[in-house]
Amino acid sequence: MRKYPLLIIGGGLSGLAAGIRFARFGQKVLILEKHSKAGGLNSYYYRKGRLLETGLHAITNYAPPEDKHAPLNRLLRQLKIPRRTVKLRQQKTSEILFPGRANLCFSNDFSMLQLQIAKRFPGSVKQFAQMLTEIDAYDAFAPRPKVSARTFVATFLQDRLLLEMIFCPLMFYGGSDEDDMDLSQFIILFRAIFQEGFFRPEGTIKDLLGLLLQQYKNFGGEIEFSSGVKEILTENNRISGIRTDAGEVISCDDLISTAGFPETKRLFSVPEAAAAFSELPEDKTSGRLSFLESIYLFNKSARNHLPEDRTIIFYNLSEKFSYRRPDDAVDLNSGVICFPDNFERNRQGDTIQMRVTHLANYEKWLHAYQDADTSRYPAMKTDWTERSRKVLGKIIGNCSENIVYEDSFTPVTIERFTSRTQGAVYGSSEKIKDGRTYFANLYIAGTDQGYLGIVGALLSGVTMVNQHIFNKM
Amino acid sequence: MTIDEIKKVLLEIIQDIDDEADLENLNPADALRDQLDLDSMDFLDIVMELRKRYQIQIPEADYPQLATLDSCVNYLIPRLKAA
Numbered sequence: 001m002r003k004y005p006l007l008i009i010g011g012g013l014s015g016l017a018a019g020i021r022f023a024r025f026g027q028k029v030l031i032l033e034k035h036s037k038a039g040g041l042n043s044y045y046y047r048k049g050r051l052l053e054t055g056l057h058a059i060t061n062y063a064p065p066e067d068k069h070a071p072l073n074r075l076l077r078q079l080k081i082p083r084r085t086v087k088l089r090q091q092k093t094s095e096i097l098f099p100g101r102a103n104l105c106f107s108n109d110f111s112m113l114q115l116q117i118a119k120r121f122p123g124s125v126k127q128f129a130q131m132l133t134e135i136d137a138y139d140a141f142a143p144r145p146k147v148s149a150r151t152f153v154a155t156f157l158q159d160r161l162l163l164e165m166i167f168c169p170l171m172f173y174g175g176s177d178e179d180d181m182d183l184s185q186f187i188i189l190f191r192a193i194f195q196e197g198f199f200r201p202e203g204t205i206k207d208l209l210g211l212l213l214q215q216y217k218n219f220g221g222e223i224e225f226s227s228g229v230k231e232i233l234t235e236n237n238r239i240s241g242i243r244t245d246a247g248e249v250i251s252c253d254d255l256i257s258t259a260g261f262p263e264t265k266r267l268f269s270v271p272e273a274a275a276a277f278s279e280l281p282e283d284k285t286s287g288r289l290s291f292l293e294s295i296y297l298f299n300k301s302a303r304n305h306l307p308e309d310r311t312i313i314f315y316n317l318s319e320k321f322s323y324r325r326p327d328d329a330v331d332l333n334s335g336v337i338c339f340p341d342n343f344e345r346n347r348q349g350d351t352i353q354m355r356v357t358h359l360a361n362y363e364k365w366l367h368a369y370q371d372a373d374t375s376r377y378p379a380m381k382t383d384w385t386e387r388s389r390k391v392l393g394k395i396i397g398n399c400s401e402n403i404v405y406e407d408s409f410t411p412v413t414i415e416r417f418t419s420r421t422q423g424a425v426y427g428s429s430e431k432i433k434d435g436r437t438y439f440a441n442l443y444i445a446g447t448d449q450g451y452l453g454i455v456g457a458l459l460s461g462v463t464m465v466n467q468h469i470f471n472k473m
Numbered sequence: 474m475t476i477d478e479i480k481k482v483l484l485e486i487i488q489d490i491d492d493e494a495d496l497e498n499l500n501p502a503d504a505l506r507d508q509l510d511l512d513s514m515d516f517l518d519i520v521m522e523l524r525k526r527y528q529i530q531i532p533e534a535d536y537p538q539l540a541t542l543d544s545c546v547n548y549l550i551p552r553l554k555a556a
Contacts, residue, residue: 025521068491068510078514082492466517471533473524 003251004030006469007242009229010258012040013454014446016212017461018256020079022469023219031221032244034228034419038209040258041418041425041447042454047407052295054417055425056205057312057338057355058198060173061455062090062108070196072455078462079215089343091198091311096165098316099395104165108197121162131156140187143433149186150179164321169193169314171323172336172357174452176287176426178324185431188452198311200343232267232442239442254469258446258461261428262286262421276438280430287424288325290411292360294385297351302402306339306352313337315395329364330384332391351404356388362411362422369412381408426452435464443468474553479546486522490515501542527556
């Protein structure tokens with residue numbers, strides 16, 4: 001029987017980071033990844049010879065190399081990746097657009113947002129500054145009970161429109177709760193998105209994953225693809241190992257699961273062990289928020305219509321911004337429009353990419369997918385994508401005739417490829433902030449541990465190994 | 474190991490953690506943390522690297538004794554005697 005000091009379930013960003021950390025100091029570690037590729041929620045696929053990314057719009061937490069304490073730079077040091085060797089492209093300008101009411105632009109220079117607020121919401125300037133002072137002093141990483149971020153923000157910002165505009169990008173890029181979020185999560189996202197900002201690495205997510213995989217292997221880490229975990233095995237209230245889908249039992253001293261909290265619970269086949277892990281039923285821990293995402297490639301003539309200086313547009317058309325599972329299959333009243341080419345030093349390719357994200361209802365998509373009539377699901381996809389394009393036409397102008405390629409994925413697609421229940425990309429609304437579980441040698445890392453985005457996922461893997469595993473050795 | 478050898482190893486480890494660290498102007502009696510602009514995660518790396526190279530266990534309670542280069546050396550002398 002194979003035995004490892006550390007086993008990691010999941011070869012996404014948090015699993016790879018945890019693996020690099022552990023392997024770096026000469027320890028044997030094995031990552032088991034169910035899919036044939038690394039990346040988890042941030043992976044890629046090929047269609048018609050083109051590489052398309054699954055999740056990545058932009059990476060948050062931009063920091064210049066000299067800011068050594070910034071999360072991004074701390075993270076790279078921990079992974080032993082020299083900051084100067086990674087080429088980063090910063091965003092141009094992003095926009096929060098509530099048509100007919102207000103818009104706010106922001107960039108990686110936080111003063112742009114402050115100036116925009118001063119211009120459009122002059123009565124809120126002082127309140128916004130007071131809120132910033134509180135945010136700057138807040139330790140968002142200390143484990144503490146959940147507090148409503150909406151209540152916190154409302155104590156400062158009396159203007160409800162401004163409040164909703166501030167929440168809109170933060171929710172779309174990390175909100176796992178409906179219409180509110182935990183204050184710590186809000187502050188992590190506020191810093192990551194507004195105060196630090198967006199960037200993309202040179203190349204695609206595949207290059208970033210390749211860099212991480214290479215680093216992991218250089219340190220002697222092992223990874224097995226298409227190797228799902230069937231079951232977590234317990235013995236005397238400890239994790240003794242796992243059984244793979246292929247039936248192999250592998251034992252371990254410690255186990256890190258990046259599969260997600262409800263997803264990890266499903267891996268206990270002994271009911272007593274599952275109950276000990278968590279007494280909460282799955283519908284209490286599964287995230288309810290998922291998305292319909294469409295990827296468009298336009299020909300060059302679309303350049304005349306499309307904004308060249310906008311990186312990401314977060315829009316909302318309705319009277320009240322709603323961030324919850326919609327009653328319909330898709331909520332077209334709000335969304336994210338991302339132009340991955342509109343980062344600095346963009347090479348002018350033969351196509352222009354646009355990605356569009358809307359809130360979507362997992363159950364509606366699942367019913368269509370499971371329908372005996374197999375034409376229903378693709379027809380529903382086509383129908384909603386067309387409706388989405390009409391709404392987009394009003395916001396960025398009609399580019400339908402310039403489309404050379406398009407593809408969409410639904411909450412069901414996300415669930416199938418990432419194993420996240422209900423396609424909940426931001427995971428459970430219950431976060432396990434310290435990563436600990438009932439079992440003293442099982443830890444949760446990744447989305448359900450509560451750090452957000454790509455930098456957050458990587459930091460989550462690093463932190464769990466630093467705090468829990470190194471200390472025990 | 475001699476005092477000078479231990480010092481050399483420590484500087485080498487720090488350089489490895491942060492290749493831009495300014496070791497030339499390091500005052501051995503002052504806190505490393507203030508001079509190098511590093512944080513607790515980086516200091517864990519010094520501990521882990523020493524463990525990897527010399528199999529010495531440094532309990533968390535002893536971390537305060539690693540505050541300056543001099544105090545690190547003093548702490549390590551008896552532990553690296555045979556190394």
